[in-house]
Amino acid sequence: MSMASAVYRPAVGADASGRLRVRDLSIEVRPPGTGWMEIVRGVSFDLDRGRTLGIVGESGSGKSLTVRALMGLLPQQSARVCRGNIYLGGEELGGKGPGAFKNVRGRRICMVFQDAMSALNPVLTIGYQLKQILRIRMGLSGAALQRRALELLDNVRIANAAERLTAYPHEFSGGMRQRVAIAMAIAQAPEIMIADEPTTALDVTTQRQILELIMEIQHEQNLALLLITHDLGVAGYMADDIAVMHGGRIIEITDADRFFSGPDHPYSRRLLESVVS
Numbered sequence: 001m002s003m004a005s006a007v008y009r010p011a012v013g014a015d016a017s018g019r020l021r022v023r024d025l026s027i028e029v030r031p032p033g034t035g036w037m038e039i040v041r042g043v044s045f046d047l048d049r050g051r052t053l054g055i056v057g058e059s060g061s062g063k064s065l066t067v068r069a070l071m072g073l074l075p076q077q078s079a080r081v082c083r084g085n086i087y088l089g090g091e092e093l094g095g096k097g098p099g100a101f102k103n104v105r106g107r108r109i110c111m112v113f114q115d116a117m118s119a120l121n122p123v124l125t126i127g128y129q130l131k132q133i134l135r136i137r138m139g140l141s142g143a144a145l146q147r148r149a150l151e152l153l154d155n156v157r158i159a160n161a162a163e164r165l166t167a168y169p170h171e172f173s174g175g176m177r178q179r180v181a182i183a184m185a186i187a188q189a190p191e192i193m194i195a196d197e198p199t200t201a202l203d204v205t206t207q208r209q210i211l212e213l214i215m216e217i218q219h220e221q222n223l224a225l226l227l228i229t230h231d232l233g234v235a236g237y238m239a240d241d242i243a244v245m246h247g248g249r250i251i252e253i254t255d256a257d258r259f260f261s262g263p264d265h266p267y268s269r270r271l272l273e274s275v276v277s
């Protein structure tokens with residue numbers, strides 16, 4: 001299946017209540033000293049809970065702009081959605097301006113970034129940061145707060161959780177910091193996780209462990225996972241479906257097995273050949 005801006009409906013019989021639907025999403029940017037220009041053009045896809053969509057494509061193809069728009073995280077002065085709709089479980093997001101994302105960001109859609117430190121404050125303990133989210137966003141306190149913080153570290157397979165809560169980010173390895181960032185991301189029991197190059201900054205062994213952890217958590221919590229990667233190996237390992245972005249468009253979107261056995265679009269074939277050769 002090869003299509004420019006066609007709509008793709010991946011899962012059969014999946015629960016549509018938490019479905020993310022993106023229709024004709026177009027984003028323009030304003031580089032310093034120039035006018036607005038459209039970079040992301042007519043992106044459409046569906047994503048259901050329990051499924052993983054890998055968005056692949058070379059640097060500058062518009063992957064990060066697309067997922068930042070889903071979180072209402074575009075830098076307001078220099079990037080904006082100029083067309084299209086984003087629906088979560090039937091409800092339209094963003095139609096009422098960036099403020100509309102407040103109750104969605106973190107709570108219903110969470111994000112894991114390449115650099116775990118972008119989610120962590122270096123001068124505060126892991127426990128303080130995790131508990132702040134649970135206090136402010138989930139209204140927890142006392143024993144319930146401590147219990148949930150420990151449970152979250154346990155969810156991301158961090159041993160000696162009670163001890164770890166008192167540590168600072170710099171006392172953790174890169175992989176451990178990414179585990180904490182994932183714990184913070186899932187703290188509000190979201191429906192969707194966006195992982196933007198979640199392992200690019202890590203060594204190969206740690207990469208594998210974090211990818212496995214993300215898959216386990218996705219399974220346990222029935223998350224819809226939107227994985228952004230330039231690494232087709234990572235996409236092949238994780239994704240049920242693959243969307244190829246090129247020049248701001250999704251040029252092909254198909255199930256992963258079909259993609260890796262021979263994609264339709266010539267650009268996708270070249271992308272695949274460049275990895276295999």
Ligand SMILES: Nc1ncnc2c1ncn2[C@@H]1O[C@H](COP(=O)(O)OP(=O)(O)OP(=O)(O)O)[C@@H](O)[C@H]1O
Nearest residue numbers: 029030031039058059060061062063064065078079
């Ligand atoms: N705020 C901005 N202002 C101006 N140009 C921008 C802005 N954000 C992104 N761009 C440009 O839009 C294009 C797409 O950027 P985007 O970050 O979405 O690409 P990407 O596919 O995620 O690539 P990478 O893997 O390198 O992050 C790039 O040419 C980038 O320079």
